[in-house]
Amino acid sequence: EVYLVESGGGLVQPGESLRLSCTASGFAFSSYAMTWVRQAPGMGLAWVSGISVSRISLSGGDTHYADSVKGRFTISRDNSKNTVYLQMSSLRAEDAAVYYCAKSSSSSWNAAFDMWGQGTTVTVSS
Amino acid sequence: SYDLTQPPSVSVSPGQTASITCSGDKLGDEYAYWYQQKSGQSPVLVIYEDTKRPSGIPERFSGSNSGNTATLTISGTQPMDEADYYCQAWDRNTGVVFGGGTKLTVL
Numbered sequence: 340e341v342y343l344v345e346s347g348g349g350l351v352q353p354g355e356s357l358r359l360s361c362t363a364s365g366f367a368f369s370s371y372a373m374t375w376v377r378q379a380p381g382m383g384l385a386w387v388s389g390i391s392v393s394r395i396s397l398s399g400g401d402t403h404y405a406d407s408v409k410g411r412f413t414i415s416r417d418n419s420k421n422t423v424y425l426q427m428s429s430l431r432a433e434d435a436a437v438y439y440c441a442k443s444s445s446s447s448w449n450a451a452f453d454m455w456g457q458g459t460t461v462t463v464s465s
Numbered sequence: 466s467y468d469l470t471q472p473p474s475v476s477v478s479p480g481q482t483a484s485i486t487c488s489g490d491k492l493g494d495e496y497a498y499w500y501q502q503k504s505g506q507s508p509v510l511v512i513y514e515d516t517k518r519p520s521g522i523p524e525r526f527s528g529s530n531s532g533n534t535a536t537l538t539i540s541g542t543q544p545m546d547e548a549d550y551y552c553q554a555w556d557r558n559t560g561v562v563f564g565g566g567t568k569l570t571v572l
Contacts, residue, residue: 376563383551383563383565383566384500384502384508384551384553384563386560386561386562386563389561403560404560405560406559439507444513448561449555449560451510451513451519452500452508452510452553453510453519454510455507455508455509458507
């Protein structure tokens with residue numbers, strides 16, 4: 340069975356950093372693009388970042404970001420650990436949300452998201 | 466930026482057909498995807514590439530996409546279908562885009 344388990348959420352102050360992790364099991368992680376989607380309290384889904392599959396590097400892949408996080412967030416993956424990361428810096432109050440990790444249905448980051456984790460909560464407050 | 470517009474809410478009686486629309490400029494030129502999110506749960510893919518159902522999704526869920534509008538149709542709606550539904554598409558400038566979501570009430 341396919342599992343995605345996020346971790347790393349917590350309470351931080353504005354301007355601080357946080358790294359989220361998403362560990363996958365039950366599928367060939369290195370063959371699929373991965374993405375992060377967030378959901379602020381009472382709000383809808385918002386795409387954050389995606390990373391495709393690299394055919395050269397074990398940990399590479401094209402990366403893509405929403406304008407709202409570009410320059411502050413960095414997505415990466417370690418295929419040897421079946422894990423995708425989201426490094427978040429210069430956090431703002433508006434970044435507070437549940438962050439979901441999702442598996443793409445293909446090696447491309449802009450395909451369907453066919454499996455989602457349970458989410459990890461990020462709170463940004465002074 | 467690219468926007469997808471959904472009605473905030475749709476109501477349907479049990480056993481009837483529910484239709485949820487998603488509008489965006491030339492949306493029919495791209496694939497549309499639909500996700501179901503029940504209260505307190507993670508989203509679940511219910512329609513991909515406009516019309517396809519993932520394994521395990523009931524046949525009563527169907528989709529279409531043409532022109533500027535994609536539509537999710539639930540035939541013979543059941544109380545268990547009550548949830549928030551989000552459409553999603555891809556824009557080459559914006560990236561992945563989600564609609565604002567539609568709350569489906571079965572009453």
